Amino acid sequence: MENIRNVVLEAWMTEHGYSSNSLAEAVNKATEQLSGRPGGHDGSSVRGWKSGRVRWPKSLTRAALEDVTGLSAIALGFVPRGRPAPAPVPPQQQEEDPDMKRRTLVGGLAAAAVSTTAPSSTSTRRIGMSDVSRLNERFAGIVVSDHRHGGQLGIEQEAAALAEEALDLQNAGSATQRVRSGLYASAAAFRSSAMWAAIDGRRYEVAKAHMREAQALAELSGDQTIKFRIWSHAGTMYRHLGRPAEALAANDVARNLHLTRRDPLFASLGHARQAATLGLTGDAPAVRHALGCAEDAFVRADSSLARPVWMTGARDGAELETLALAAHLRLGDFARAEAHAHRSLRLLRPQMQRDRAINTARLAYAQLAQGAAEAAAATAMGVPTDAATHHARVSHLLHGFGAALRAAAPGSTTVRAWAEHAATGLRGA
Known part of the structure; x- marks a missing residue:
């Protein structure tokens, strides 16, 4: 039947x-x-x-x-x-009863x-690489939305639905093993984007559920690039949760993939994410070593190679600077953190609005920690209102910044200016 x-x-x-x-x-x-x-x-x-x-x-x-x-x-x-x-x-047989x-x-x-939907008895649909390519184009659209908005529930839901669509194609007709692997890789990619949107929106329990499915799909696909992305995201999730041991272990899975030996850009990204996690441990020499390895690998990377669309920030060095910023902030090395913040903001592409908002808020923290309250407040006020009010991580950072500013300069005109700004444009900041 x-x-x-x-x-x-x-x-x-x-x-x-x-x-x-x-x-x-x-x-x-x-x-x-x-x-x-x-x-x-x-x-x-x-x-x-x-x-x-x-x-x-x-x-x-x-x-x-x-x-x-x-x-x-x-x-x-x-x-x-x-x-x-x-x-x-x-x-004519229908009643009015609801x-x-x-x-x-x-x-x-x-x-x-x-x-x-009943298939023809004389023909079976053939699923091909054109179907995989169509899914990959839609995945690129998800990544663009993430770069602009990040963390939104709508992005998470759309990515999860597209993962289901990719899996549904497995049962829609005949396909070669190469095509089936491509469909699993697409499903894993979409699920990893759903996972990242949940992490970015601080919906961590949901992110864990997406992670488990993404990991299983990645294994079915055999695609090392998507395995790297999923395990790197897992490391970031545990870092945000303040669980460095699990974050370091997840990062190690990503860093030990054969892909990182074949392509130094992946190695660079793996080392940089490890450095950001090591910042949680307070181990400054380990952070400096990891960042040095990341910089060396970045220099060796071939810029002409095709890379996944989600590596946009890694290709031009913006993500390396972003992760170095996060690592030095955690260490309390605020001068270095400020320097990395400025470099990241110069390198970030215009469409990467989420990262720009986060790094601007981090820059404000670094300035405040060095005693420059007025400059820090001005920097924080430069975060676009849309990001400050609709992005969970940005809102969380600015809320913490407001508390730190009030503690550092109680009763000052700077604090009053920030309070007015927060009241008019930043709900809860």
Whole structure:
């Protein structure tokens, strides 16, 4: 029997903001409430429901789904064993009762699924590298959005949805192993962007869930560049959480990939991220050594090689300066931090607005720590209002800056000027 895609379930998930992973987690929790034992579903289970590979889940799973959605399994587009898909209800038989209207609509959607998604018995769609290329173009768009806005829930959700789309293609037709690896790499890339958006938005528990799926997909793909990105992001996440041991371990996974021996630019980025984490430990010699290794590798890197779009900041040295800034701030070496901040701001490309806002806020910290309260306040006021109010990390930095400014110069005109600025343009800063 050919698989018939469950467009009804897909429509419900889209309407209610569920990914395959989040629906699986909700069903597992509902299963535990019903039976006393947690369910064992994951994202692949839900993808099986959506693809039609599983047309009628087990009874406990159906009960859990009904608890989560408030709809019966049949209303969700599932078809009992041995029963044909429902036909649409003729218009003259429809009642005005709202529940009847809903049942009619769902039945019609299920019938539409049969007529529009059932594959031909004489041909099978061929999935090719053009499909992978199309996904990669959309991934580039996600990265551009991240550079401009960063940390936004909408970016996270869009990236997660595109990861699901890439995985859905695995079941949409025949493909070579190269194409399948490319689809897994695309799915891992999108999931890593969802992970990064959650980290950037300080939604760390959600980021961990994205990380686990991204790591599994990266292993399926065999793509070392996306493995490097995911483990580097994991290191950054643990650094932001103040857990240096786990951050250093995650960074080591990235730095030990064969890719870093083949391309010095990846080695440079790995060393620089390690330096930023070492700043948490207070080990100044280790920070200087890691940054020295990063600078040496950066000089050796071939600028003519094609690199992933997410390495834009690494290619021109801006990310190296950004990470050096973070490391020296953590060490309390504020003069060096200020120097790296100025260099990073010169190197950042215009579209990298998120990084510019963060580094401007960090520069203000470095200036304040050196006793230049007035200059620091002026720098902090230069952070665009949109970033200051809509980006979680920028807001967090400016909130801390405001507290430090009040402690350093209580009752001063500078503090009053900052208070007025915060009241009019920076909610909570």
